[in-house]
Amino acid sequence: MNGRGGPEAAASLLRESARAFRTQHPDALCWAAVLHLCLDRAKQHSAYKSDPRLPELMKAVEDEIFSQYHGVPLGSGLTDADLDDALCALESGLAGAPEAAQAAGHELILAWRSGSDEVGEDWSVRPWRALLSRFDVEPKMFLARAPWPPVPEDGPKPIDWRTELDALVGLGRVKEQVNELRDLLYLQRLRMRRRIPGVEPVELSMHQIFKGNPGTGKTTVARILGAIYREYGLLKGGQVVSVQRSDLVGAVIGKTEELTKGWIEKAVNGVLFIDEAYSLTSGGAQDFGPRAIDTLLTEMEDRRNSLVVIVAGYPAKMAEFLESNPGLASRFNDEIHFDDYKNDELIEIFRRLIARHGIGAPAPAVEARVAAWLANRRANAGARFGNARDVRNLVGILFRRQARRLSLTYPDGTPPEVEWDSFAPEDVPCPTSGAQADTVGARGSAVDGQTTEEIK
Structure with missing residues (x-):
């Protein structure tokens, strides 16, 4: 179905994909299956067919959504009545979009199902939209008559964290802890996709303490963790913003709070990495450093789903830092120790x-x-x-x-x-x-x- 035809083409494609899927999964047709087929059509026939995000989206749907069918209750799939309602909503929802008049059926389905919340939302729609956000794809882009715009240059560039981690010299214990954390996030993602009534996901705190001497790879591992958090959906961006005392502490009343909030804003959806964090508590009774910590703790609570904080420094001094404020120890309950290189x-x-x-x-x-x-x-x-x-x-x-x-x-x-x-x-x-x-x-x-x- 590579010709034009608007809603009629969309209706034909929708029924075709439903028939094909039900031969293998008679009780569990979901929107992700339909969208996967539409992505395949887009990869062959749409103006943006060469964009690398299309095959990446298809693979992510296979790895992160299709793998969850075993946890979907029988009889929960989309019915013919659900599809009819969806087609009506699709036609009315895109009626005012000038791009829709010339769009192919698969493009209409992708654009509508990626943006509409009105009809037939099933268990697979939420993770689908999470993938769109991760790959910087907006619903209207599926109706584009030209190649997609590139990912904004100011966004973080994904790194091949597996290769970077393996290539690090030494740090065997650090690598083991990082891989253990990755395994936890992967299993958590599988649990979340099952959608079993009454079962809630484990609440995870990804804030970290890095204890180690200078030059032992702490900043590099922070970047790797940022990439892992992005890949597994914990953070949308995964960028790492590195700061130290001079960035956070001001010389006059009120300036410290302003500076700290400003750096946190830059780190939202990513990681705030505070090196030599103990220096925030070592300035004496008249020092403004503790105000930076108080502001940090408040923002960590308010942005618990969009900010990870990593504090780093010498092992002995980091222990003193955690004891300086009752709220610190409860926020940072995981640590990685970086040994000196042999x-x-x-x-x-x-x-x-x-x-x-x-x-x-x-x-x-x-x-x-x-x-x-x-x-x-x-x-x-x-x-x-x-x-x-x-x-x-x-x-x-x-x-x-x-x-x-x-x-x-x-x-x-x-x-x-x-x-x-x-x-x-x-x-x-x-x-x-x-x-x-x-x-x-x-x-x-x-x-x-x-x-x-x-x-x-």
Whole structure:
């Protein structure tokens, strides 16, 4: 049914899909089944047929709605009378839409069923609309005579969180906890789709405490969690907004509340990540930090279905932070501990960082000096050791020393290209001690377009 024909074409297609589906599920015809067939027609015949959201929607319907038929009571499917009522409502509901006059049957059904609440709404309509929201598809787009507009650029770009999680160096316990949380959300989604009378979904709190030293991957894992929350429908956006004390605390009365609410507004439908959260409670009796916490707790309650908050910092100081306000411990009942990287893991991080910038596998002598520098840095910095952040700092130092070495070696011309893509042992600084080690470790670099502050 790829020709035009308005409501008559829609009626024919609706009855055709009903007959086809009832051969396999005689008692459970639902709107999701009809819409899945209509999506397939749209993928073949509509002006927006090449949009990647169409096959993504079809797969999501299969994975998230069709899998729930086992929980649908027998006899709850759409009847012929339900379909007749729906066709009448479809015709009247789209009567005033100029785009509908030229629309194909499948386009009319998709546009009407995605927006109308008046007739024949069954158990599958609500999850269908949740999918539309997730994929940024509006009902009127199904009547479009042109390709769909792209997803707004200011929206968060989905990440392949599974690949990112697997690719993280070390962090075995963290990965296990993240996968456990994903499994919980998946099972919760299955439970919610069953719609058994009297059975309510488990109330979940996704707020998290991240305990760990700097540079142990906390910000990266926060982004992964944001993507998971989006994929499983807990959050519409899944973006991660990172803040610290200076972003939230003002210098005059009333400014702290204003700043905190402003950042929360940016994080709505996503994750607010507060690094070094304990600094909000360490400013003394006249400090405005506690006002930021009070505002945060109020907003977390008011936005319980649209905001996740992750607080992060040193393990010991985070324990003091939670004890500073009676409301904090009750809001944050789950924590993930990030261990420091082992020496061999730091070397693997070093290899990956330099490979990202075109540097080949380092020679054993280079790796030995890098390992010595990092070991010295760890011994002298103690709790201030930056883990992956210090590795990135060191990579920035190596690039600067390499450039200086080559400029001195070839003062009258361009160094041979083969020299660009490798480090020499002398590019690695000698291990320093005491204050000198801290100075080197705290120095930021702009390698890879990022400052080291981005590795939390």
